[in-house]
Amino acid sequence: MGPAAWSLTFDSIKQRVPLAVRSSTRSTSRFVQTKVWPVVKKFPFTKRQLFGLLLLVVCGILPFIILGKATQDGGYGAGGPLFYDVFSPKIIDCGDGFGQPQNSTISGIEALFVLDNTFGRFPFSQAKTIDVAWDILVGRGAQLFAWWVSYIVFSDALLRLIERHPATYETFMRIALEGPCLASAWILLKELFRKRSKRTWALFFYMLLSSLYVLAIPTFLSAMTAGYDASTIAWVNPDNDDNIVPASYFSSEIVVFGTRNSTFETPTCAAGQQISNIGSYSNTREAYCIFDYPGNTQTYEVTYPDRQTLNCACRPGSNATLKVTIGNQSYDVADLNYTQGWCWEDQGYDYAGLMDSARCLPDTSHPTYQWGFSTMLSGVFIIINFIWCLTMYIVWQDAQLCGKLVKSGFRMTQLRAAFVLTEAAKQKTGFEERELITAEKTELEKELFGSKKFVAAEVDRYLFRDDRKGGWEEGDEGVRKRRTRSEEREV
Known part of the structure; x- marks a missing residue:
């Protein structure tokens, strides 16, 4: 294809693109004018509608968004997947220990009831008081609010249903008088086995599920806090026997494993403080042994709090020596095999061995209780609540926009x-x-x-x-x- 042909083709494309854009714009404008605007124009923007939308946002949408952003991590930071931390394995806080104890990570169905977000250290009476207050004020309060919302939605939906065909006396009595309860759930279950239209069956089925959710709210809220839990700390089994020791009993010190030619039967920490003074001894020698001339035999002596004595010969090529005593036997530090490790009762342990035996167990020495939440169960509740709020709003809007009785202003009490x-x-x-x-x-x-x-x-x-x-x-x-x-x- 020559240059002239390319030029003609390009000009043709330039002419067709604006036509396509204008055609698409006209189609969109026509759709908005004929389909969207009439619906918006007829929509009743009343205080009741605005209040219903506000409840949907505050009770359903906002908690759902906050949960998604707060649990957006998974190692990706702010760009991670939403709700990742809700369903990821949970780690129990055991305080300071050796790495991450093996039983501190819980996954699967067990993670639903793990209190992985806890706070405070309370005596039993205070923890129990917080738990009871939560169940009464939050649990029952949320159920009462959900019952009120459900009664309004169910009543309007029932009026909308009655416009199509009659409702049985018992169904109307349970829903319009009692709202969501065990009796209304039972009658709705029986209605599912009667001959009904698909639309009516779907409504009764939804009302049954919604009633069960309202009844389960206190249980949900109580389970996701699991009340109170005994404070746990890290315990280790250093000698692989039946004795376990709190990890806080161990301290980081120098552990001597033996000499260049032999290995001790049990690593020891007895000479840790003595060996740690090597740096101080060397600095002292450099500061005070300044008489460096041939034939000098002068020495400088320093005694430290651990009663170790440094004898510094101030002559060329001399080195300070440090003698340490381990088990009534004297050793030269230069001959010892030692490293930084963990000590308990003058016995040394390596970090890897302690980490493998670490477990999360209750603190029996100082028993206290913590109160908190299960992230997974809290997330499940918020997600279910979001779905419930959204579907309730849809059912309510159907009655508001399509029900003649409801549109006329009739309200069931x-x-x-x-x-x-x-x-x-x-x-x-x-x-x-x-x-x-x-x-x-x-x-x-x-x-x-x-x-x-x-x-x-x-x-x-x-x-x-x-x-x-x-x-x-x-x-x-x-x-x-x-x-x-x-x-x-x-x-």
Whole structure:
């Protein structure tokens, strides 16, 4: 292809690109105008909507984001994967020890309940008080708040459901009067085995899961703190026997393993302080032995706190010598095989051996308790809570935007639910208020809740209409039964 052809091709591309950009811009603008803007325009930006969005952000989205950023590490720093530290193996803090004790790293399902973020050292009474206060104030407080949110969402969703088809009397009673509880969870479970539309079945299934979550909140919050835990320290088994010693008992000193020609049966630390003075002795000799001339025999003597004496011969080529005593035997330091190690009761140990035998165990000498959190279980709770908040918001928005009763401003309360249930019971049984109060309990429950003999009572949308005038739509049979009972009483 020649230069002219390339020029023509390039000009053609330049002409087509702006056309494509303009076409794409027009398509996007048309989509926003016809699809997006009508939805935004119809969206009710009310105080109720803003409050619901605020709850979603504060209770669900914000904790989820904070957790992801706080656990973003994995050795990658700020650029690491989100939530990495939530599910990584947990390390128990054993204080100062030899490396990382073998039982200090916990992984798998056991890591769910490990208190890897602890603080304080408390006596038992204080640790127990903190634990009880957490369970009551935080655990039960969070459950109460979740119950309140669930009651509002469930009630609005139930009203939206009733607009499509009636709800059973017992289902309405449990949800509208009691909210998420064991009784409502049981009735929702039974509803899953009845013939329902897929949409209704999915709603009941979600309400069941949500109710179980609300019931489990105190257990979750209590388990993720695991209450209090005994303070642990590093213990070592230096001689590979049944005796364990706190790692704090060991000190870093010079360990003598033997001489150039022999090895001691047991490494010793008895001469550690003596050997550590070598540097001081050498410095003293350089400072005071200044008479360096042929034939000089003068010496300089210094006695140190450990009662070791330095004899310095101030003549050319002389070297200071240090004699140390180990086991009633004198040795020249230059002949000893020693290095820096760890000592306990004048016996020396190497770092690697102590590290292999280190274990995390409770501090029996100074028993205290710590209080803290399990990172993994806390992370699991926050993630589940985020999913719960998001799905609850979606269910609530469906009722707010699509439910006629909810859009009209109707709000369910427990008092209003009691009135609705009373009217539904009157329709089903034909009883008046006093008759409902004094009716035989077992037979009344069978008639309202349903049994082999009776079809369960229902709560339908006509109970919520404002245009009822003298009688109930689709309730003539109940009216006839009520009139018949009244006539029998008059006779």
